[in-house]
Amino acid sequence: MACLFLNMNKVFARGPSLFYRLCIVLTLSVIGMVMDAKVESVSTARTYLTSLVSPLQYVADMPGAILDWSASRFTSRQTLLVENERLTNKITLMNEKLQRFTVLKQENENLRRLLDAPVQSGMHRMIAELMAVDNNPYSHQIVINKGAIHDVYEGQPVLDDTGIVGQIVEVGTTNSRVLLISDITHAIPVRISRNNVSVIAGGAGVVTELSLEHVAHSADLQEGDLLVSSGLGKVFPEGYPVGVIESIVRDESKPFSKVTAQTSAQLDRIKYLLLLWPPESAPADSLSPDQLGQKVDE
Amino acid sequence: MNNRSFIIISIIIGIILQIIPMPSPVDLYRPDWLLLILIYWSMALPNRVSVGVAAFTGLVIDLLYGTSLGVHSFALSIPVYLVAANYQRLRNHSMLQQIMTILMLCVLYHLIVYWLQYWITGIEFSWLFLWPAVSSVLFWPWLFWLLRKFRRDLRVT
Numbered sequence: 001m002a003c004l005f006l007n008m009n010k011v012f013a014r015g016p017s018l019f020y021r022l023c024i025v026l027t028l029s030v031i032g033m034v035m036d037a038k039v040e041s042v043s044t045a046r047t048y049l050t051s052l053v054s055p056l057q058y059v060a061d062m063p064g065a066i067l068d069w070s071a072s073r074f075t076s077r078q079t080l081l082v083e084n085e086r087l088t089n090k091i092t093l094m095n096e097k098l099q100r101f102t103v104l105k106q107e108n109e110n111l112r113r114l115l116d117a118p119v120q121s122g123m124h125r126m127i128a129e130l131m132a133v134d135n136n137p138y139s140h141q142i143v144i145n146k147g148a149i150h151d152v153y154e155g156q157p158v159l160d161d162t163g164i165v166g167q168i169v170e171v172g173t174t175n176s177r178v179l180l181i182s183d184i185t186h187a188i189p190v191r192i193s194r195n196n197v198s199v200i201a202g203g204a205g206v207v208t209e210l211s212l213e214h215v216a217h218s219a220d221l222q223e224g225d226l227l228v229s230s231g232l233g234k235v236f237p238e239g240y241p242v243g244v245i246e247s248i249v250r251d252e253s254k255p256f257s258k259v260t261a262q263t264s265a266q267l268d269r270i271k272y273l274l275l276l277w278p279p280e281s282a283p284a285d286s287l288s289p290d291q292l293g294q295k296v297d298e
Numbered sequence: 299m300n301n302r303s304f305i306i307i308s309i310i311i312g313i314i315l316q317i318i319p320m321p322s323p324v325d326l327y328r329p330d331w332l333l334l335i336l337i338y339w340s341m342a343l344p345n346r347v348s349v350g351v352a353a354f355t356g357l358v359i360d361l362l363y364g365t366s367l368g369v370h371s372f373a374l375s376i377p378v379y380l381v382a383a384n385y386q387r388l389r390n391h392s393m394l395q396q397i398m399t400i401l402m403l404c405v406l407y408h409l410i411v412y413w414l415q416y417w418i419t420g421i422e423f424s425w426l427f428l429w430p431a432v433s434s435v436l437f438w439p440w441l442f443w444l445l446r447k448f449r450r451d452l453r454v455t
């Protein structure tokens with residue numbers, strides 16, 4: 001019997017016992033979690049560590065990239081022609097809209113000058129591509145292919161062509177992490193474009209769903225109202241679409257009504273994204289608002 | 299070359315399978331590749347792979363997932379500890395018994411991740427979180443067979 005025990009112990013002869021090791025590991029993990037929540041400097045360390053493991057992300061991204069590449073190689077001439085026609089039509093329509101927009105913008109600026117209100121300057125922008133979607137159901141985050149070397153900063157607004165997507169929470173060297181507006185820890189100040197009622201839209205924890213917080217029963221909200229960013233939090237620029245009110249439940253026994261909204265951006269099918277910079281801090285290779293018009297003309 | 303590097307390669311493959319982008323309906327049922335691979339190694343070679351390796355790979359997963367540092371280290375090391383502490387018993391189990399054990403371990407893993415996340419961000423529980431445990435179990439016999447074949451052919455010790 002003693003012999004048996006000796007043999008069993010031999011397996012773990014080096015170092016501390018298994019249970020002891022488990023205790024050390026669990027303690028370290030708890031310390032890590034607490035530090036991550038409380039200590040500010042952990043996020044810088046995290047940036048370096050994330051850059052260290054990012055090759056894994058690139059490898060994991062490869063099968064999708066290869067599929068995309070082969071799909072683009074093997075699309076038929078017919079599909080390309082159809083797509084080309086569709087895009088040309090779209091550009092014509094967009095350009096027509098843009099012409100009116102430039103005139104309106106100038107008019108708006110003139111009016112603002114007359115009122116002595118500050119003229120709003122356009123944002124600089126850069127196109128980013130989706131690299132990875134987080135697959136844990138507990139948080140809604142995505143990874144994009146722009147990072148510190150492209151002057152991405154923490155708290156930067158991220159949009160797509162239909163509305164606000166989220167903000168940057170973690171910057172790596174060549175990629176960064178975006179927290180989506182539907183994440184349960186995220187909230188964005190919005191106003192209703194119809195009557196300028198301000199509310200806060202928090203993430204509902206379900207992709208493409210928002211829940212409006214602390215809405216009084218008497219507030220003038222209707223289903224189908226468009227929510228646009230109000231710019232009050234100083235994170236998101238003003239006036240971009242955030243979502244559309246989907247349902248309002250006015251249960252008088254509860255202190256507030258339960259309002260849910262659908263996000264304007266299709267958060268479950270993101271591919272290309274726009275990063276915005278205020279003009280003061282924009283990197284050299286970003287597109288300025290004036291350049292954008294030229295880009296479309298080209 | 300030392301055949302032990304196969305252990306490292308298999309764990310890296312596990313990590314990649316864990317983060318590879320998938321369409322969201324399929325994503326819900328993604329098996330816990332990494333946990334399965336770690337369980338296999340801690341059952342086959344508990345003196346090589348056990349709590350320490352599990353904690354380290356958990357940290358890598360935390361960095362890749364963007365969760366708080368330590369969540370997955372914590373959640374991975376407990377099931378791996380249970381396997382490493384009872385590896386002789388598990389090796390003698392029939393496949394059916396093994397499957398039941400693996401199911402319990404996967405559920406435990408997901409519950410720990412959920413509890414820790416609940417403690418940090420206050421998420422709500424949904425039974426959907428436990429689906430990966432079922433799909434993991436479906437993959438376990440094949441993974442077990444594959445890894446054992448590699449271990450024997452390459453004489454990993």
